[in-house]
Amino acid sequence: MWWKETVIYQIYPRSFQDTNGDGIGDLEGIRRRLPYLKGLGVGTLWLSPFYKSPMKDFGYDVADYCDVDPIFGTLEDFDRLLKEAHALGLKVLIDLVPNHTSDQHPWFLESRSSRDNPKRDWYIWKDPGPDGGPPNNWQSFFGGPAWTLDEDTGQYYLHLFLPEQPDLNWQNPEVREAIHEAMRFWLRRGVDGFRVDVLWLLAKDPLFRDEPGNPSWRPGLPDRLRHEHPYTEDQPETYAYVRELRYILDEFSQPGQERVMVGEIYLPLHRLVRYYRAGCHLPFNFSLITEGLPHWQPETIARIVEAYESLLTPWDWPNWVLGNHDQPRLASRLGEAQARVAAMLLFTLRGTPTWYYGDELALPNGEIPPEKVQDPAALRQKDRTPAGYHTLGRDPERTPMPWDASPHAGFSTVEPWLPLNPDWPLRNVAAQEQDPRSMLQLVRRLIALRKDPELLYEAYRTYQAAGGVYAYLRGEGWLVALNFTDKERALPLPRRGGLVLSTHLDREEAVEGILRLRPDEGVVVRLS
Template identity: 55%
Template sequence: MSAPWWQGCAIYQIYPRSFQDSNDDGIGDLKGIARRLDYLAGLGVGAIWISPIYPSPMVDFGYDVAHYCDVDPRFGTLADFDDLLVQAHRRGLKVLLDFVPNHSSDQHPWFVESRASRENQKRDWYIWRDPAADGGPPNNWISDFGGSAWQWDEATGQYYYHAFLKEQPDLNWRHPAVQAAMYDVMRFWLDRGVDGFRIDVLWHMLKAADFPDNPPNPAYRPGMGEMHRLLQRHSTDQPEVHLIAAEMREIADSYGARGQGERVLIGEIYLPVERLMHYYGGERRGVHLPFNFQLVDMPWRAAALAAAITGYEAALPPRGWPNWVLGNHDRPRVATRRGQAQARVAAVLLLTLRGTPTLYYGDELGLSDVAIEPSQVRDPRELREPGLALGRDPVRTPMPWDDSDNAGFSRARPWLPLNADWPARNVMRMAEDPQSILTLYRRLLALRCDRPALSIGDFALLNVADETLVYARRHGTERLIVALNLGERQHRLELPDWARGSRMLLSTTGDAAPVEAGVLLLRSNEAVVLEAR
């Protein structure tokens, strides 16, 4: 059991605005997170990742950073963060922060200086370009939130680049002073005891130096969102970004080398698997975990899942450790995508695959996307491209803790509406129900902690047939079998000879049929974990 801590544990993402309010302003905060640490430790996760808490105008709810080395007053103070860190560590929980290095807020002092004049010493800290020959933007690049990625600045007569909102200008990572300043930001938080970072849009950080037009996307269809009209060939995933990732890794590794505890880097990277693998690095290591989002979008079919799992495993470099994600603050919740019954099956898949799993807050309750009325919309993406269902508010709604007013999240009106079924679908009620999805998550996480085969063991695909997916997890003499039924019909599965005497460890139905004569009866929408004997 000598694996690094980040290989053996599950990570839990907290969207701080929506987790727990402690000061009755309708917005979650750091003291609120601290209040719920016992819940997280009892759930069985090993680390929490907190979405941005830095000072921000909140145009993009914290992903527009105005100060990288402080805490926004909405969330508390640096002292509150330090206290949260101490309390989390006392409970054996690691703490990861969201690092947003690609862009800052347009209110960050660096950008205020940069746009002051063409001669300002920080002018080249951001990406400024002259107009094209026709006076328009320098090239055809499109913001991920729609519209041109270039914003005209009348005062200085140039455009600046923003991959997202115009209030989020991109930093120029080709400038050595920018690199040095941002590496110092990492050290600031690592010195305080942070256990690592999730690095926002890592693959965006370097752009082609000559800024050519992006080519059209032949697969584009109306309704996909304007950003997909072009292939981001020159605006993302440039080869030089791996040098940046390697330098970040060296900073993180230096803390472990000094005996200050191993730190982890997780990269947000939406790329095909073959390109994703480059972010593990080569001779110079990259991030520890380039996020693997395949389970979020892929077809929910046994053959497709099997192909994705085995293909991903085969693509991993020799030192690469896998990871899996079912949802996050940007994508529809798994219960919305798959339904309540299959959300339970998905939980088993996530927590029994080889690699580090990341859970999104509320998925352990089976939360679905919440309907947001037009007057309640807060997300700038939905406001910019209404009617395309691109808004992220539905997956960022408050955590329902109990059946008291506002579900125990706040004594004030929450910043976004609660899930309509919160009187029943809340932590207090579901913790008391032995058949709830929350109880299932707790049992799965406990099983991961108890069984090395699940936390660090190897993976072997056993069977793919129709609606069923069966695989083994093995470590030393311990052999476990996981069987998933992705459909409504029951299936009889014949187990391999070495597993004919298996006993049931866990079932999503709670009253699974025993294995008889080497045959497993897998019921509708059921997933099981067996121990071979």
């Protein structure tokens, strides 16, 4: 199945390529860069939202599920992009945002117009609590209560994110069918599937009970962490909703041309895997981001991989992620040397990898001065963390792609919507194309190597996870050894072989007996 053999490459459209001179990336820019993506070796593009939107959360506040925002172009631009991607053998996934809409969506404008409007029940409305305040203690991911009072109708509406992003009422079958129709609109145009935003949040506790306090919360942590979330996350009804989404995809699927669901789900592994049973092809496994990168040790990574593999049935297909539009950049977390090691890990584990645009350049977090902050999550909470709110938002990982050393890095002809990475004159695609040992060249080599059937499909087995080295076998023919330290390390080999790839990109040689790993080096060995 194509979605098992592919590499998914996430594009944040605002930041990939601007073609109309407004400093913001667009669909035409993505189309023009398709040859780069084909040359990189990825097989699937995932496009973050480009829907018509007031852009309070840069497209995750949808005002029309079936149109393109003029900032990004037109439906015709999308169709042309999709057609050319398919001609190059590239699949295209788009974001589906089913949990909430914009407060400017026609559905919500009707819903808030009166208590007896037919669409009132399309959103979640509640009377004030006994004290006149919010109905319960639920908190927004973006800070503050998850409820906003509508003065005209005297009720509160629920929003787990911004007040401008009211939550849809998924208990209402009309809402579910409306989302299904939006899916069909894009599936008829030919998209290959969806990455479904906040999939684990669709259902809410029908009794709207207060959530219990989090004993580990302390001042300075986000408001959402004040409580544990048994009533707003991973509710039992969610699985039925996921199955319905899968049915829509199956309507358009044929053998070899499956339409695929990738689900955004931030849950512990033992709860995450339940979404396979519900019908999600690839429930995003963020464990390398949430646990691995903060504790970058061989023992930790081995434990994560072994735990995940042990929970999967023969019908489940693993997946791995190291970065996205909501997480700090890989190179800023680990440094470039270990970012190379992490890339070798991602592309040699069993399962489908997702790669974030620009990480193939070891792009660092951007430097965003307070006056340049764009992220609504940071701006909404700036009064709570006045000394450093601009460092807490998601702007640093969303900076524009640097293509070359020309003005504005070849991204635009004008100043981009966010500042470029400070080292863009040297760290850009054109420069790394010319450097045979660059991060870009390493990622290309890894993606090409991953196409070997044994690396794609054969079993994983830990070989060593101690002394600063993490090593594992893929099938009987491949050994991957990763040095997590800045010191030389030695690893006894199970048998002789040939070293076919080093993260340093400077050696290919026969090896037997003892494998010498240089500082911050990962290697792939083809065993004899």
